[in-house]
Amino acid sequence: xxxxxxxxxxxxxxxxxxHAAAARDxxxxxxxxxxxxxxxxxxTFLAIFVVLPLVLVFAQAFSHGILAYFAALAExxxxxxxxxxxxxxxxxxxxxxxxxxxxxxxxxxFEFPGKTFLITLIDLPxxxxxxxxxxxxxxxxxxxxxxxxxxxxxxxxxxxxxxGIALATTFVTFPFVARALIPLMQEQGTQxxxxxxxxxxxxxxxxxxxxxxxxxxxxxxxxxxxxxxxMGEFGAVSVVSGHIRGETNTMPLLVEILYNxxxxxxxxxxxxxxxxxxxxxxxxxTVLERHLVEGDESRDH
Amino acid sequence: xxxxxxxxxxxFGSFRALDGVDLKVNDGELLxxxxxxxxxxxxxxxxxxxxxxxxxxxxxxxxxxxxxxxxRERHVGFVFQxxxxxxxxxxxxxxxxxxxxxPRAIRKDEATIxxxxxxxxxxxxxxxxxxxxxxxxxxxxxxxxxxxxxxAIEPRILLLDEPFGALDAKVRKELRxxxxxxxxxxxxxxxxxxxxxxxxxxxANRVVVMDKGRIEQIGSPDDVYERPASAFVHGFIGESxxxxxxxxxxxxxxxxxxxxLAADGIAPGASKLFVRRHxxxxxxxxxxxxxxxxxxxxxxxxxxxxxxxxxxxxxxxIDAPRDRELRAGDTIGLAPRRYRIFAG
Numbered sequence: 001x002x003x004x005x006x007x008x009x010x011x012x013x014x015x016x017x018x019h020a021a022a023a024r025d026x027x028x029x030x031x032x033x034x035x036x037x038x039x040x041x042x043x044t045f046l047a048i049f050v051v052l053p054l055v056l057v058f059a060q061a062f063s064h065g066i067l068a069y070f071a072a073l074a075e076x077x078x079x080x081x082x083x084x085x086x087x088x089x090x091x092x093x094x095x096x097x098x099x100x101x102x103x104x105x106x107x108x109x110f111e112f113p114g115k116t117f118l119i120t121l122i123d124l125p126x127x128x129x130x131x132x133x134x135x136x137x138x139x140x141x142x143x144x145x146x147x148x149x150x151x152x153x154x155x156x157x158x159x160x161x162x163x164g165i166a167l168a169t170t171f172v173t174f175p176f177v178a179r180a181l182i183p184l185m186q187e188q189g190t191q192x193x194x195x196x197x198x199x200x201x202x203x204x205x206x207x208x209x210x211x212x213x214x215x216x217x218x219x220x221x222x223x224x225x226x227x228x229x230x231m232g233e234f235g236a237v238s239v240v241s242g243h244i245r246g247e248t249n250t251m252p253l254l255v256e257i258l259y260n261x262x263x264x265x266x267x268x269x270x271x272x273x274x275x276x277x278x279x280x281x282x283x284x285x286t287v288l289e290r291h292l293v294e295g296d297e298s299r300d301h
Numbered sequence: 302x303x304x305x306x307x308x309x310x311x312x313f314g315s316f317r318a319l320d321g322v323d324l325k326v327n328d329g330e331l332l333x334x335x336x337x338x339x340x341x342x343x344x345x346x347x348x349x350x351x352x353x354x355x356x357x358x359x360x361x362x363x364x365x366x367x368x369x370x371x372x373r374e375r376h377v378g379f380v381f382q383x384x385x386x387x388x389x390x391x392x393x394x395x396x397x398x399x400x401x402x403x404p405r406a407i408r409k410d411e412a413t414i415x416x417x418x419x420x421x422x423x424x425x426x427x428x429x430x431x432x433x434x435x436x437x438x439x440x441x442x443x444x445x446x447x448x449x450x451x452x453a454i455e456p457r458i459l460l461l462d463e464p465f466g467a468l469d470a471k472v473r474k475e476l477r478x479x480x481x482x483x484x485x486x487x488x489x490x491x492x493x494x495x496x497x498x499x500x501x502x503x504x505a506n507r508v509v510v511m512d513k514g515r516i517e518q519i520g521s522p523d524d525v526y527e528r529p530a531s532a533f534v535h536g537f538i539g540e541s542x543x544x545x546x547x548x549x550x551x552x553x554x555x556x557x558x559x560x561x562l563a564a565d566g567i568a569p570g571a572s573k574l575f576v577r578r579h580x581x582x583x584x585x586x587x588x589x590x591x592x593x594x595x596x597x598x599x600x601x602x603x604x605x606x607x608x609x610x611x612x613x614x615x616x617x618x619i620d621a622p623r624d625r626e627l628r629a630g631d632t633i634g635l636a637p638r639r640y641r642i643f644a645g
Binding site for chain 1: 402403
């Protein structure tokens with residue numbers, strides 16, 4: 001039998017084989033003209049909406065030469081904005097890492113009434129306009145707000161200062177870590193934790209030796225997206241910052257101010273930093289997604 | 302270690318998973334909890350392990366209250382149906398986990414831990430897999446590693462939740478034999494949960510048959526097979542023919558036909574007659590309590606399985622030896638060699 005099959009294969013003419021291959025291909029692909037048209041459309045779209053703006057940012061930033069670029073970044077105002085942005089991002093990512101881990105842990109590993117409501121609440125910052133997120137804090141902590149009087153009496157400055165900016169940013173970026181972790185932890189279930197406890201591990205040992213290693217790529221993924229949004233947030237921060245130059249201007253706010261003052265090189269120099277952050281984030285995101293998929297595969301076996 | 306469970310009740314919402322369970326497990330025995338899904342066997346096991354808590358009742362280990370302790374303090378080895386190996390650790394680290402998380406005061410040094418893990422991997426005959434990750438192992442290998450991991454803490458009790466449920470039939474049979482010989486070797490008090498009667502009868506010293514959160518019968522594998530205590534046990538264990546009968550004045554009737562079967566000590570009223578498939582002896586028409594026409598015959602190795610339509614219209618399946626070939630259309634007499642009648 002095997003001999004016969006081998007013979008019939010070797011006897012098939014090259015022509016017949018080419019024909020069969022062509023028939024196979026035509027099942028999977030379109031005619032060349034349509035292929036080229038569709039690809040050209042996609043490339044044009046990408047070029048106009050993604051590549052061109054990105055190139056323009058850098059072109060404008062360097063339009064007066066590399067020295068002007070670095071001089072613009074070395075301005076005290078620019079340095080203050082970069083410092084403030086890094087500080088606010090560190091605070092809000094730190095807080096959201098803790099909140100996100102706790103929320104995801106509670107939602108994925110335990111059953112309690114009001115769970116669906118909590119999941120909806122976590123998503124709230126995504127569905128509310130950032131401007132409104134900022135206004136909420138003005139209503140709470142502003143001079144006419146609920147806590148305004150008390151805060152003034154005790155000489156505590158929240159609005160138009162770092163705490164307000166950090167609060168608004170934290171609120172807006174709250175869902176990222178929790179959202180990255182909830183499906184991952186739900187899928188992993190509680191059996192490994194149960195096994196760890198029955199083997200004598202304490203709650204903390206279980207968390208650090210079993211739970212955390214299993215979700216570490218998910219945590220990094222959430223932190224990365226949270227950080228990108230925290231550094232780039234404009235709307236909510238704009239409402240609470242007060243735009244005090246050199247004090248409460250984050251990088252996105254400074255870009256707007258400089259642009260409105262026709263300081264294009266300076267505006268685009270800062271913007272180029274944000275654009276670079278976006279590129280780095282994208283690359284890191286791709287790497288992390290690969291790790292997450294690998295984790296999935298090892299689980300499936 | 303003896304385990305005693307008294308009047309255990311557990312509900313999930315409106316579902317009564319355990320409905321007053323009493324059980325005593327003797328030191329060193331291998332006990333099987335057998336029942337259909339939803340019978341409460343896994344819930345019982347998880348409560349003994351400390352992974353779930355009862356609404357009411359007592360659990361004692363050697364007379365001391367186990368419910369006062371968490372899973373961590375109970376020193377119970379638990380083997381999960383889906384292994385629950387730590388996927389980011391090697392096989393070696395999985396087995397070593399229980400030793401590494403011990404409080405510093407009693408934790409062994411690294412050399413002792415290594416020696417102990419090596420010993421356990423030898424015991425489950427998988428020492429050559431020490432550096433692999435769980436995802437690189439077959440199901441049977443994973444479950445043996447899970448067992449080695451549970452044994453690492455020298456558990457007072459070993460609990461196995463459907464340990465072979467996720468494995469294919471051949472591996473399951475091998476592991477069954479292996480588990481029995483392993484238990485013989487280490488003789489730690491063990492409870493294992495299964496819905497597979499063959500597994501329970503083959504592996505366990507004693508079998509507990511459960512249904513709807515209650516224990517139906519506790520006994521040796523022979524007891525539950527040969528002397529089932531209830532209609533449920535008879536129907537669940539072994540392949541049985543079940544016929545609805547009426548008992549009146551010592552006479553058993555199927556439909557309106559009286560059967561030549563003794564019904565001593567059976568309360569009058571609607572009852573159920575149980576006969577094992579292989580206990581129906583085939584003879585010429587009129588030779589037994591039943592008569593019927595062979596409808597369909599299939600051969601299964603040493604036996605032939607025949608679908609027979611009784612004269613009253615009921616269809617039953619019997620297993621007959623192949624020394625006398627049955628053919629579709631034959632009219633035969635059937636005499637139950639052994640049978641049981643349960644009221645209700």
